[in-house]
Amino acid sequence: MSDRLNQMAAFVEVARQGSFVRAAERLGVNVSATSRGVAALEARLGVRLFQRSTRRVALTEAGRAHYARCEALLNEFDDAEAAVSQLSGAINGTLRVTIPAGLGMTHIVPFVAGFLERHPGLELDLSLANRIVDLVEEGYDLAIRVGGQRDARLVVRKLGSSRRVLVASPDYLERRGTPRTPAALASHTRLVLEVGLAPRVWRLVNGADEVAIDTPSRVRSSDAIALRRLCVDGSGIAFVPGFVVADDLAAGRLKRVLPRWASPVQEIHAIYPANRFIPAKVRAFVDYLEGILREVQ
Template sequence: MDDQFELIRSFIVVAQKLSFVEAADGLQIDPSALSRRIRRLEKRLGVRLFNRNTRRVALTEAGVLYLSHCQEVLAKLDQADAIVSHLSTEPRGLLRVTLPVVFGQRHIAPALSEFLNRYPQIDLDLSFTDRFVDVLEESIDVAIRVGQLQDSRLIVRKLASNRRVLCSSPFYLQKYGSPQTPKELEQHSCLNFSRLATGNIWHFSHQSQRIAIPIKGRLRADNAEALYQAVLGGCGIALLATYLVGDALKTGQLSTVLDDWKVPTTDVFAVLGVGQYTPSKTQVFVDFLVERFRDPPDWDVSW
């Protein structure tokens, strides 16, 4: 039975990654060993689960059907594990967490030694990425997300507010001038986050007035730290979270722009998968983060 579950879990990882190399890396085994597992499973079932060549891997019709049933079975097993672990007085086990790169590195990673010392039976597996991670499909215990949430099926805990400001370096503003209205941003180099839900449109409000401005610039990136370094270097004006630029604003390395105009505020959330029971390891981790961000953090105060 243990062998069967090992084969099934290996199959699911390959089906999710559609890459034997990436799946083997995630499972920490040799790709050739993983291939043997899949061939053994296919032989047991009497069907081919993958079509594969040197360039791509794809599920067969049988593979798609088998994947849906396997995920359902493993979800039941995870629920059973959660029910049992919930009875444990000491949280334990491997906790898989995904975090946005900058927020995770700056505001969560420094606290993890305290968490690990507090809960010596919990191991952490962290993935720092700005891509959208499906907590259900990728078997993630907790996902830290910044912005608007779409999936109402998930369990959500708010950690902090995510206030954003327009900012630029004094060098840039001295050279090109400071815009006095959002419309004037069209004449400036605006550095944009390429994963922004609104694309190259920035939204502003002032009292009852609402305006959307299409922006353009010589740099866009899918990493906020890269934009932060660029705006420090005088490359333009950026719309960035205060948890990233707060210190630079306090020291004068950056200055805010269009202070009378507000941009939409979002939040930082801890997102958990769906289930009747939340494992104690997951619960204590989220409670730890809520406790850490209970008081208004330094980045959220006015300068």
């Protein structure tokens, strides 16, 4: 039975990673062991599960059908072990989490050490990425995201909220002048955060008033930390989450531009697969983050 579980684990991880090498790294075994496990599974089933080439590994039609079943079985197995482990009060294993880079670097990474100290048996696989990760397909336990989420396979829990704000360096404003109205932004250098459905359109609200700014941008980046650095260096006006620039505003390295205007409220969510059993490691990390992110602005 253990051989069959190992073979299924190898198959599922190769499917997730699209690579035998990366799958072996995730599983903590050598590549030949992963390859042998998949080959043994294919031999027992009498079908080819992957199309292999020098550049990529892709599931066959039979592989796609079997992947869904294997993943469900392995999840049930993990849930069963987690349920028993939880009775002892210990939290063990590996927690795979994906978090936006800006939020992660400013409000989560600084507190990770404290969480790990509380749970010495836990390993953390932390991905700081701004792309929308498919938790189910890519095998993540948890995502922290800013903004909405619609997927029946996932559970969404609000942790906090934030707004994007307009900021610029004192040097830039001295050189180019300070905008007094949203329309005046058209004559300034815009630094655009390429995140969301229409990132180049800045939606600004002030009470019941709302405007949309859509003018050419000088710099575009998916990394809020990079835009923050450019903004501090005087490269233009950025429209970024307030939590990314809070320290710079407090220290005077940046100033609010049009301080009465900001984005609509954006909620910060914890998102995890809608299994019947929520692993203790996920519950513990989400509870820990809620205390941190509740105060984010």
